[in-house]
Amino acid sequence: MSEAQSVLNPGAAKPRVHAEEMVLSMGPHHPSTHGVLRLEVVTDGEVVVSARPDIGYLHRAIEKIGEYIDYRQFMPYTDRVDYLCSMNSNYAYALGVEALGGYKVPLRAELLRVLCAELNRISSHMICIGALAMDMGAYTPFLHGICHREKVNDLFEDVCGARLTYNYYTIGGVSYDAPPGFIDKAGRFVDYLWPKMVEFNDLITGNSIFQERLCGVGVVSPEDAINWGLVGPNLRGSGVKWDIRRNEPYSIYDQLDFDVPIGDGGDPNGSNPQGVLGDSYDRYVVRVKEVFESLKILKQVVDRLYENEKLPADHPDRLYQAKLPARLKIKPGEAYTRSENPRGETGYYVVSDGTDTPLRLKIRTGSFSALGIFEKVTRGLMIGDVIAVIGSFDIVLPEVDR
Amino acid sequence: MGILNHKFGENDVIFTNVDTLLNLGKEHSLWYLLFATACCGIELMQWGASKYDSDRFGMIPRSTPRQADLMIVAGTITLKMASRVKRLYEQMPEPKWVISMGSCANAGGPFCKYSYSVLKGIDKYVPVDVYVPGCPPRPEALIDGVFKLREVIHEERTLRKQGKTPPPRKPIVVDDPGALDPFAKPKIAEKIEAAAKELANKN
Numbered sequence: 001m002s003e004a005q006s007v008l009n010p011g012a013a014k015p016r017v018h019a020e021e022m023v024l025s026m027g028p029h030h031p032s033t034h035g036v037l038r039l040e041v042v043t044d045g046e047v048v049v050s051a052r053p054d055i056g057y058l059h060r061a062i063e064k065i066g067e068y069i070d071y072r073q074f075m076p077y078t079d080r081v082d083y084l085c086s087m088n089s090n091y092a093y094a095l096g097v098e099a100l101g102g103y104k105v106p107l108r109a110e111l112l113r114v115l116c117a118e119l120n121r122i123s124s125h126m127i128c129i130g131a132l133a134m135d136m137g138a139y140t141p142f143l144h145g146i147c148h149r150e151k152v153n154d155l156f157e158d159v160c161g162a163r164l165t166y167n168y169y170t171i172g173g174v175s176y177d178a179p180p181g182f183i184d185k186a187g188r189f190v191d192y193l194w195p196k197m198v199e200f201n202d203l204i205t206g207n208s209i210f211q212e213r214l215c216g217v218g219v220v221s222p223e224d225a226i227n228w229g230l231v232g233p234n235l236r237g238s239g240v241k242w243d244i245r246r247n248e249p250y251s252i253y254d255q256l257d258f259d260v261p262i263g264d265g266g267d268p269n270g271s272n273p274q275g276v277l278g279d280s281y282d283r284y285v286v287r288v289k290e291v292f293e294s295l296k297i298l299k300q301v302v303d304r305l306y307e308n309e310k311l312p313a314d315h316p317d318r319l320y321q322a323k324l325p326a327r328l329k330i331k332p333g334e335a336y337t338r339s340e341n342p343r344g345e346t347g348y349y350v351v352s353d354g355t356d357t358p359l360r361l362k363i364r365t366g367s368f369s370a371l372g373i374f375e376k377v378t379r380g381l382m383i384g385d386v387i388a389v390i391g392s393f394d395i396v397l398p399e400v401d402r
Numbered sequence: 403m404g405i406l407n408h409k410f411g412e413n414d415v416i417f418t419n420v421d422t423l424l425n426l427g428k429e430h431s432l433w434y435l436l437f438a439t440a441c442c443g444i445e446l447m448q449w450g451a452s453k454y455d456s457d458r459f460g461m462i463p464r465s466t467p468r469q470a471d472l473m474i475v476a477g478t479i480t481l482k483m484a485s486r487v488k489r490l491y492e493q494m495p496e497p498k499w500v501i502s503m504g505s506c507a508n509a510g511g512p513f514c515k516y517s518y519s520v521l522k523g524i525d526k527y528v529p530v531d532v533y534v535p536g537c538p539p540r541p542e543a544l545i546d547g548v549f550k551l552r553e554v555i556h557e558e559r560t561l562r563k564q565g566k567t568p569p570p571r572k573p574i575v576v577d578d579p580g581a582l583d584p585f586a587k588p589k590i591a592e593k594i595e596a597a598a599k600e601l602a603n604k605n
Binding site: 028029030035036056057058059060061062064065068069076077079080083084127142143146147149150153163164165397398 | 441465478
């Protein structure tokens with residue numbers, strides 16, 4: 001009866017039919033939850049009443065392990081905190097211990113660190129945007145993303161021998177110097193990826209079906225983003241210009257020239273004219289733009305590494321590692337450092353009691369706060385849009401559970 | 403007859419036994435369950451995508467266990483997750499195989515010694531056919547693991563003489579999830595039942 005009325009009188013508001021509420025358990029094995037996330041979705045027909053994340057399926061007690069083993073031995077575990085960007089995870093931990101112990105890092109090590117961190121940022125974003133497109137039903141962009149990621153993996157294999165868990169950074173520098181020809185290869189990779197990313201944009205970023213699935217879905221307002229502690233691309237997608245590399249620069253980031261892309265939904269001249277500020281498409285576009293910014297940084301770092309190679313071999317700037325004792329004993333104290341990872345600001349809080357193992361080690365990650373706001377964002381969406389929101393937040397579960 | 407084209411005599415007749423024919427089919431279309439928990443899952447994804455291309459071996463990912471022949475346990479299994487893995491395994495139709503990928507699934511990996519929440523080897527819950535070592539294994543190692551599994555399948559026999567019961571496929575070390583899982587419900591359920599009985603007796 002009600003449907004017939006709405007057909008006869010199209011101007012009238014459609015009466016909303018309420019069905020009985022149903023609890024749907026989504027996960028922990030589900031192809032779109034990007035790991036072992038379980039969602040308790042209460043649905044009213046196709047509409048989500050609430051979607052409560054249930055975490056802890058990958059709790060591996062990494063913070064507790066940190067209290068048993070010494071500072072250098074913990075480095076491989078940071079690989080596994082966030083496996084999509086192991087280099088950045090290593091970086092965050094190394095910064096923490098160096099701040100605690102007051103160790104200086106040589107210039108060449110800083111350059112190699114930034115080079116590897118930005119390469120890994122690219123490969124992490126490749127998985128994110130590829131998987132998001134795959135969740136939206138487009139399989140080809142995922143294969144493109146993996147194809148580019150393999151090139152980065154080849155570079156990392158050259159420099160440290162591993163494909164996924166690198167364990168490359170060490171306290172006071174990096175484990176090995178760059179092998180001959182590595183810097184040339186990194187430079188060639190920049191020239192390779194730039195046109196490929198333009199091609200990728202033509203393929204999926206401007207695709208109207210893709211835009212319709214993401215624009216206006218899962219909106220996080222700038223106030224909400226700050227209040228709920230979102231970090232990284234999720235925060236910048238809401239239009240807040242905050243990047244640790246720019247606002248509180250560590251390493252040599254203050255000497256590098258790059259932009260901080262932010263979301264511009266609703267702006268008729270921007271990249272997302274039909275959306276709303278802070279929607280899923282904004283978060284996606286920020287990641288695509290960040291790949292270009294990383295490529296810009298890579299270009300500058302490669303040039304500086306060429307300059308660095310011209311120095312005499314015994315110059316202090318040529319060292320790839322500071323000379324430190326084999327077993328680190330750090331005077332009592334505490335340090336908290338932040339670094340910008342692909343999934344946002346990662347903090348390491350390290351407390352030393354004067355022995356060779358940390359007294360307490362706390363990790364603060366971006367995915368955890370993204371899951372915090374998840375229930376608020378998904379309220380009232382369709383079930384299919386929940387998948388879009390998970391994909392656009394780029395959640396990695398071991399980072400949440402640790 | 404296409405590629406055969408009278409290569410096997412005038413009528414293209416080949417004599418073989420049923421087992422060989424069935425195994426030929428099983429070996430060359432192993433559809434695997436897309437089941438990734440941790441780091442190894444990324445290598446599993448890259449193994450299935452552009453460069454290594456598992457499609458070459460007739461292997462395509464399935465999202466539901468009801469369509470899968472092979473479960474590749476890729477990544478750390480925690481105590482909270484272990485019973486779910488067993489349930490996924492039970493949902494797969496026979497015949498089914500399991501590859502344990504990476505040190506974590508094999509024996510707990512780097513979390514074996516100090517972690518209180520990690521299961522030390524998935525073979526305590528589901529029968530494993532092939533173990534692939536590495537943390538994480540390279541895609542080449544996984545390809546090798548798949549070919550090892552093909553050898554296992556090649557030896558399998560479907561037909562048996564009348565009256566002979568098939569031997570048990572593999573001993574399962576721990577059959578009851580509650581034996582290892584501190585969060586398992588049965589004990590609590592028993593307590594609740596006992597309390598309910600007491601209440602009933604009082605009334």
